[in-house]
Amino acid sequence: MEYLDMICGLLVFIGIPVTILVMFxxxxVLFVKTPREDPKHKKRLRMFIIFSVLLALLLASVIWLITMLSIGIAHM
Structure with missing residues (x-):
């Protein structure tokens, strides 16, 4: 049972950030390679914006976590 918890933890803390980074x-790449006249340009722009926001949220949460851990260690 401990192995299952460890695997789930690894999926959450490593799998999700890697997936967001790869999809970003x-x-x-898809957005840059699509010409402006192509009808798919707007859809790919929307996809790029969504993954940019998700990546920004991920980075903000990592910075927040590191800050909270450093505050906790400083008050020990």
Whole structure:
């Protein structure tokens, strides 16, 4: 049972950030390669914006976590 908890924890703390980062890179490449006249340009722009926001939220949460941990360690 402990192995299952460890695997779930790894999926949450490693799998989700890696997935967001990969999808951000893929959406950026697709957006840059699509010409402006193509009807898919707006859809790919929307996808790029969504993954940019998700990546920003991920980075903000990591910075917040590091800040809270450093405050906790400083008050020990």
């Amino acid at each position: 890179i893929v959406s950026l």
